[in-house]
Structures are given as C-alpha cells and as structure tokens.
Amino acid sequence: MAAGVSITAEEVCKCAITSWYKDFRDVTITSKFIPLTDAFTKYLLGDGGDVGLVLPKECSLANVIGDSDSTDSSVSWDDDDDDGIEPPSFPNTVEAIMMAITELGGAVFPKLNWSSPRDATWVAIGNTLRCTCPSDVILLLKSSDFVMHDLSRVGEYCGLDQTLVPPGGFSLCLRRWVPINPSGEFRCFVKDSQLIGVSQRDTSGCYPHLLSIKDQLMTEVVHFFSSNLLKKFLVKSFVFDVYRRGQADYQLIDINPFGDMTDPLLFSWSELCKLSLDQELPIVRLVEHAFHTIQPSDLIGCRLPKECSQLVNGDDDYVEKFVELCKSARDDIIAQHEKIDNTTPNNTTADTQ
Ligand SMILES: Nc1ncnc2c1ncn2[C@@H]1O[C@H](COP(=O)(O)OP(=O)(O)O)[C@@H](O)[C@H]1O
Ligand SMILES: [Mg+2]
Numbered sequence: 001m002a003a004g005v006s007i008t009a010e011e012v013c014k015c016a017i018t019s020w021y022k023d024f025r026d027v028t029i030t031s032k033f034i035p036l037t038d039a040f041t042k043y044l045l046g047d048g049g050d051v052g053l054v055l056p057k058e059c060s061l062a063n064v065i066g067d068s069d070s071t072d073s074s075v076s077w078d079d080d081d082d083d084g085i086e087p088p089s090f091p092n093t094v095e096a097i098m099m100a101i102t103e104l105g106g107a108v109f110p111k112l113n114w115s116s117p118r119d120a121t122w123v124a125i126g127n128t129l130r131c132t133c134p135s136d137v138i139l140l141l142k143s144s145d146f147v148m149h150d151l152s153r154v155g156e157y158c159g160l161d162q163t164l165v166p167p168g169g170f171s172l173c174l175r176r177w178v179p180i181n182p183s184g185e186f187r188c189f190v191k192d193s194q195l196i197g198v199s200q201r202d203t204s205g206c207y208p209h210l211l212s213i214k215d216q217l218m219t220e221v222v223h224f225f226s227s228n229l230l231k232k233f234l235v236k237s238f239v240f241d242v243y244r245r246g247q248a249d250y251q252l253i254d255i256n257p258f259g260d261m262t263d264p265l266l267f268s269w270s271e272l273c274k275l276s277l278d279q280e281l282p283i284v285r286l287v288e289h290a291f292h293t294i295q296p297s298d299l300i301g302c303r304l305p306k307e308c309s310q311l312v313n314g315d316d317d318y319v320e321k322f323v324e325l326c327k328s329a330r331d332d333i334i335a336q337h338e339k340i341d342n343t344t345p346n347n348t349t350a351d352t353q
Pocket of ligand 2 (some may be wrong): 114115254255256
C-alpha cells in the first residue's frame with residue numbers, strides 16, 4: 001500500500017471500466033463488453049490443468065474461414081493435435097469476440113475490468129495490441145501477467161486475501177482501435193476531489209513541443225476534469241488517463257485507483273500523498289530533457305525470463321534455483337561443445353585457410 005493511501009474494495013471496483021463506462025461513454029472510446037464464463041476464466045488462469053498457450057479450437061484456421069456451422073465434435077485438427085493436447089472449446093465467447101470486432105470497425109484494443117495485456121504485446125504479430133480476430137485477443141489475454149493479476153490479485157490492494165470480483169463479474173472489454181500518439185497521453189491525479197498532479201504518460205522520451213504549452217495543458221486538463229469528472233465520478237481520490245487529440249480536445253482513456261496498483265509515473269506515491277493543497281495545483285510534470293541514450297521500457301521486466309525478474313526483485317527462494325538453472329545451462333553447453341569436439345576431426349576447422 002502506498003504511504004498514507006488506503007483504498008477500499010468499493011473504490012477499486014468503481015475504477016473498473018465495466019463500472020464507469022456507461023457514465024462516460026460520451027467522452028471515451030466506444031467499447032463492448034463480453035462477460036467471462038467461469039470456464040473461460042479458468043482457461044485464462046490455467047486452472048484445472050494448464051494447457052499452455054493452446055488456443056480454443058474455434059480459433060483454428062478451419063473455423064475462422066467460413067466453417068462457422070461446424071459443430072464442436074466435427075472440428076478437424078490436422079497436424080495440430082500431434083502433441084496430444086485437446087484444445088478447449090469456447091464457441092460462444094469466440095463468436096461474441098468476432099461480432100464485437102466487426103461492430104467496432106474491424107480492429108479492437110482488448111482489456112479486462114482494470115488492465116490491458118500491455119505486458120504481452122511482444123507475443124503478438126506486429127508487436128501491437130491491435131486485434132482483428134479472436135485469436136489475436138485470446139493469445140494476448142492468455143500470455144499476460146497483468147490479465148492474470150486482474151483475475152486473481154487485485155484484492156491485495158485493499159487488504160483482501162481473496163480475489164476481488166467486480167460487480168457483474170469479470171468481463172472482456174473490447175474498445176474500438178484508435179491510433180494514439182504517446183506524446184498526447186497524460187495521467188492525472190485527483191486527491192480529495194482536487195486535481196493535484198498531471199504527468200506525461202509515456203515517460204521514455206522528451207516531447208519538446210509539450211514544454212512550450214505546459215500552462216495551456218494545465219488549463220485544459222483542469223477544464224476537462226471539472227466539466228466531465230468532478231461531479232460525476234463519485235470517488236474522492238482516483239487517477240484518470242486522458243488523450244489530447246488536439247487543442248482542448250480530450251478523450252478519457254482510463255480510470256485507475258489512487259494507490260500502489262497505479263504507476264505514479266513522474267511523481268512518487270509518497271510525494272502525491274504529502275502534496276500541500278495550499279500551493280498552486282495541479283503540478284504538471286513533463287520529461288524536460290532528451291536523453292541521448294537508449295532508455296529502458298517500463299515493460300522490460302515482462303520480457304525477461306521469470307527467474308531473472310524474481311531474482312532482481314530479491315525473492316530469495318529464487319536465488320538458489322536461479323543459480324542451479326544457470327549451472328545446468330552451462331553444463332549443457334559444455335556437454336554440447338564436448339560432443340562437437342569429439343565428432344570433429346582435429347584438422348578440419350571450417351575457417352582455417
Ligand atoms: N482503444 C485503443 N486503441 C488503441 N490504443 C489504445 C486504446 N486504448 C488504450 N490504448 C493504449 O494502450 C495504453 C493502455 O491502455 P489502458 O486502457 O490505460 O490500459 P492499462 O490500464 O492496462 O494501462 C494507453 O495508454 C494507450 O496508449
Ligand atoms: Mg489503467
């Protein structure tokens with residue numbers, strides 16, 4: 001829990017897109033919701049025998065291409081079932097995803113009640129969250145720790161030791177895909193109904209054009225907040241994300257809990273909690289200098305082998321296992337080299353002239 005912030009389960013639930021969307025549909029991106037069945041939730045969680053990254057049988061090419069009338073039992077698997085893993089079947093969910101994609105113009109951005117699978121972007125074709133078919137959506141959901149977190153660990157932020165199920169249950173939210181320029185995204189912090197801070201959302205770079213309009217940004221965001229959220233979103237402290245499409249033209253992207261679960265970006269939680277309400281607020285923070293070096297992505301930890309990030313995060317149990325893993329990898333490599341050396345005649349090295 002962030003210093004000085006206590007957050008209730010009710011507040012966290014109000015920040016789920018399934019809760020706030022209906023009140024803000026005029027100022028946010030058009031979205032559709034598909035309630036997750038227990039079976040599909042279990043499949044995402046890998047409960048009851050994880051089948052790994054096996055997609056539902058309805059996602060197979062044969063079914064996507066004009067075979068929608070086939071019954072589950074008539075599906076042919078060609079070479080895909082060589083490994084003996086029976087793909088799960090979710091005809092209704094897959095069909096609902098397909099219909100939503102079509103209704104939203106052919107491309108969507110997927111998320112669950114709170115989080116998108118941003119950490120899994122690297123598994124997607126084209127490294128993007130832009131999905132044009134059910135397989136794109138399900139592959140991202142199934143590969144994402146952020147999605148797993150939504151399904152199992154959000155309760156931890158409000159002191160619950162059990163899963164926090166949002167009102168109406170877990171749902172898949174599909175949003176019309178809109179091209180977003182990261183320089184136009186801002187995260188806005190509201191404490192006790194006052195807008196106290198605004199941070200550039202993409203902190204990996206400096207956008208010089210923003211520096212010259214800092215005051216204007218502040219006025220615009222304050223105006224967006226007071227006319228659209230202040231009296232409508234009935235939680236005292238929260239964080240909202242906006243996209244500036246043009247001058248004074250803003251779109252609400254997301255609402256997040258005011259606390260650890262949300263990245264404070266160019267602020268820190270202890271700083272936000274201590275900010276005196278007497279000074280001129282909000283404070284607008286932008287990356288002021290360009291770094292002419294390679295900057296790490298905030299999602300880099302999601303690409304490392306799990307063992308490495310657990311090691312870096314100081315999980316002692318993993319140190320020993322990690323060392324063992326490295327030793328065994330080294331032994332394998334040495335063994336392979338020995339095998340190659342033993343089978344290669346001494347006088348034939350390819351590069352020797
Ligand atoms: N409908 C959309 N189309 C394209 N990109 C989007 C869309 N919605 C969000 N994004 C991008 O994805 C990022 C994360 O979206 P968000 O809904 O805030 O998910 P999360 O809560 O997991 O961070 C946004 O900052 C934005 O850049
Ligand atoms: Mg969010």
